[in-house]
Amino acid sequence: MKDISRGILLASATLPVGLLIAFLIVQDQRQGWPFSQHVQASVAHVTAPPAAGDSLAADSDAPGSAAARVTVDVPANQVEMLGVQLESTQMQKIDNPVQAVATIVADESRLVHVHPRVAGWLEALYVKATGQQVRAGQPLGGVFSQELYASQSEYLSILRRASHGPASAVLEAARTRLKVLGMSDAEIARIEQTGEVRRLVTLYAPSSGIVLNRAVSQGTAVDPSTEILTLADLSQVWVIAEVAEADAAQVSAGTKATLSFPMSGREPFSARVQFVYPTLTERTRTVRVRMTVANADGMLRPGMYGSALFPIAAREALTVGRDAVVDTGQSQHVFIQTSQNVFEPRQVKVGARLADRVEILQGLSAGERVVTAGVFLIDSESRLRASGGSTGHASHGSSSTSGEAERSDEPARHEHQP
Numbered sequence: 001m002k003d004i005s006r007g008i009l010l011a012s013a014t015l016p017v018g019l020l021i022a023f024l025i026v027q028d029q030r031q032g033w034p035f036s037q038h039v040q041a042s043v044a045h046v047t048a049p050p051a052a053g054d055s056l057a058a059d060s061d062a063p064g065s066a067a068a069r070v071t072v073d074v075p076a077n078q079v080e081m082l083g084v085q086l087e088s089t090q091m092q093k094i095d096n097p098v099q100a101v102a103t104i105v106a107d108e109s110r111l112v113h114v115h116p117r118v119a120g121w122l123e124a125l126y127v128k129a130t131g132q133q134v135r136a137g138q139p140l141g142g143v144f145s146q147e148l149y150a151s152q153s154e155y156l157s158i159l160r161r162a163s164h165g166p167a168s169a170v171l172e173a174a175r176t177r178l179k180v181l182g183m184s185d186a187e188i189a190r191i192e193q194t195g196e197v198r199r200l201v202t203l204y205a206p207s208s209g210i211v212l213n214r215a216v217s218q219g220t221a222v223d224p225s226t227e228i229l230t231l232a233d234l235s236q237v238w239v240i241a242e243v244a245e246a247d248a249a250q251v252s253a254g255t256k257a258t259l260s261f262p263m264s265g266r267e268p269f270s271a272r273v274q275f276v277y278p279t280l281t282e283r284t285r286t287v288r289v290r291m292t293v294a295n296a297d298g299m300l301r302p303g304m305y306g307s308a309l310f311p312i313a314a315r316e317a318l319t320v321g322r323d324a325v326v327d328t329g330q331s332q333h334v335f336i337q338t339s340q341n342v343f344e345p346r347q348v349k350v351g352a353r354l355a356d357r358v359e360i361l362q363g364l365s366a367g368e369r370v371v372t373a374g375v376f377l378i379d380s381e382s383r384l385r386a387s388g389g390s391t392g393h394a395s396h397g398s399s400s401t402s403g404e405a406e407r408s409d410e411p412a413r414h415e416h417q418p
Contacts, residue, residue, distance in 0.1 A: 068383060068386055069333070069345040069379065069382035069383050069385075069386050070345070070382055070385045070386045071338070071342060071343065071344040071345070071382070072342070072343055072378060072381050072382050072385060073341055073342045073343075074341045074342075074343065074378070075341065076340075076341055079341055082374045082377050082378075083373050083374045084371060084373060084374035084378070085371070085372050085373035085374065086337055086369045086370065086371060086372065087320070087321060087324075087369070087370060087372050088366075088367055088368065088369055088370075089318055089319070089320055089360070089364050089365070089366055089367060089368050089370055090318070090319065090366060090367075091316050091317065091318055091319075091366055092316070092317065092319050092357075093314050093315070093316060093317075094312075094314065094315055094316075094317045094319075094352060094354065094359065095311075095312060095313070095314035095315075096312065096352065096354050096355075097309050097310055097311045097312055098243060098244075098247040098250055098251060098309075098310040098312060099307060099308070099309055099310075100241040100242050100243045100244070100247075100286075100289075100307070100308045100310070101241070101242050101305065101306075101307060101308075102239050102240065102241040102242075102259060102261075102305070102306045102307055102308040103239070103240050103241075103242075103303070103304070103305055103306075104237050104238070104239055104240075104261070104300050104301060104302050104303065104304045104306070105237065105238050105239075105240055105302050105303075106212065106232045106234065106237060106238070106302050107232075107233070107234075107236050107237055107238050107292065108238070110207075110209070110232060110233035110234075110235075110236060111212070111230065111231070111232050112206050112207050112209065112230070112231040112232075112233075113227050113229075113230050113231075114140060114203060114205070114206070114227070114228045114229040114230070114231065115224055115225070115226060115227055115228065116143045116145075116182065116201075116203060116222050116223070116224060116226065116228065117180070117181050117182030117201075117224060118143065118145040118147055118148050118181050118182060118201070118223075118224070119145060119147065119221075119222065119223040119224070120143045120144050120145030120146065120147075120148070120221075120222060120223075121143065121144050121219065121220070121221055121222065122141055122142075122143055122216060122217075122218060122219065122220045122221075122222050122228065123142055123143065123144050123200060123218070123219070124141050124142035124200060124218065125140070125141040125216075125217065125218040125228075126138075126139055126140055126141055127140055127141070127211055127214060127229060129211070129214070130211050130212065130213065130214050131210055131211060132210065132211045133208075133209075133210050134205045134208065134209065134210070134211065134231065135205065135208050136205055136206065136207050136208045137204055137205060138204065138205045139202050139203070139204055139205075140202075140203045140204065140205055140228070140229060141202070141203045141218075141228060142200035142201065142202050142203070143182075143200060143201050143203065143222060144199060144200050144201075145181070145201060147181065148178075148181045148182070148183070148201050149197060149199065151174070151177055151178055151181060152178065152183075152191060152197040152198060153197050154174060155171075155174040155175060155177075155178055155188075155191075156191065156195060156197065158170055158171045158174050159171060159174075159192060175188060181201070182201050182203070183198075183201055184202075184204065187201070187202065203228065205231065206231075207231060207233060208233060209231040209232045209233040209234065210231070210232055210234060211229055211230070211231060212230045212231065212232045213227075213229065213230035214228075214229055215227045215228060215229065215230070216228055232302075234295055234298060234300075234301075234302070235294070235295055235296055235298075236292060236293070236294055236295055237292075237293055237295045237300050237302065238290055238291070238292060238293070239259055239271060239290070239291045239292075239293050239300075239306075239308070240288050240289070240290055241257065241288070241289050241290075241291070241308035242281070242284060242286040242287075242288060243286055243287045243288075243289055243310075244285070244286055245280060245285045245286060245287065246350070246351065246352060246353055247352060248276075248280075248286075248287040250310070250312050250352070251273060251276065251287075251289055251310050252273065252276060253273050253274065253275060253276055254272055254273060255272065255273045255289075255310055256270060256271075256272050256273075256310070256311065257270065257271055257272070257273065257291060257308045257309060257310050258270055258308070258309045258311075259271055259291070259293070259306060259307070259308055259309075260306050260307050260308075260309075261300060261304050261305075261306035262306070263304060263305075263306075264299045264300055264301070264304055264306075265299055266297075266299045266300065269293070271291040271292070271293050272291065273289045273290070273291055274290050274291055274292050275289070275290040276288075276289050276290075277289070277290070291308075317351065317352070317359045317360075318359065318360045318364060318365075318366055319354070319357040319358060319359050319360065320334060320357065320358060320360055320364070320370050320372070321356065321357055321358075321370075321372040322353070322354075322356055322357060322358050323372055323373065323375060324358075324370045324371060324372045324375060325348070325350060325358050326375060326379050331347055332347070332348055332349070332350050333345050333346055333347045333348060333363075334346055334348055334363075334364070334370050334371070334375075335370065335371040335375060335378050335379070335382075336364070336368050336369060336370055336371075337369040337370075337371070343371055343378055343382075345379075345382055346363055346364065347363055348360050348361075348362060348363030348364055349361045349362040349363060
């Protein structure tokens, strides 16, 4: 009785396993097991690379380039359904001015940094706030220095001894030392007249301007490396314009520009490019150009935004509609019609971008027919064809490929049927 029960239990346990094995065999024979050799062969057949004649000749086949796409043929009844439109490339006159964002900045050649000549303490600071206007020669602050105090005492001592005889080289050396440490001729003359040592040495403004930066406060310990103030002469300023990378070749030193800063209250005015910076700003993909502008009235303030307009001489150029160019970020390409309903990807180099058209520098010639509408669908089909698939939107080619793959799979399936 126990043996019979054990046999029943064993049979009930092995029954699900047997059913699972039977299901897998039927699945393999009818639809193909995902890891079966005949399915792998059919997948390899479908994803085989396209014939050499179907792909665009290019040095690179990286994803996103025209080389990762192939020629597609669209059935005539689907061309209208996809909204495919064509136009012929044409030469046209380009005189579109280059526009750029402009910013006012301080003229770097008119910036002055004020430092003490000696180590000590800033016991007096006469400039109270950033933005204050100062004049050349105006006292800015007073520094107490033990070194300078001792040097003054030594000079007066030498001066007293020299008063009984001719001036000596030692006296001249002591006087020079005081000047090197930051004392002016007027201050030296004053201690010669009074015979008294000055406790503070005065810092004077080397030029007129406004205080851009007040780096320290009164009572701060300072040395020759300490920047006390930064002065800027804003009677002349720089205008920096950010020219788009695609337009940079059209702007050079000497190019005339019309500048407009509406918030300054100043009417638009002209200036010429003085310098083109040799590097590209990666974040904005722009080239900076610099112009120098007189600002005697002070209406142009550093930090103001405006615009720069660079008129460009008219020239003949090959152009296509903006929608015709597929820009992947790494390259640009278009689709040209090589024969009836057959479209081939062509990598191009673009130039100036106009309101509704794009200049083509390389890759096309005048008179070629280019797809201007329905480009996205054709591009999608082309990329899928290059990888062995198809959206089914365009061409029998992809469907026939799939059909061939299915037919090639039939014998392998029939071999497994009982």
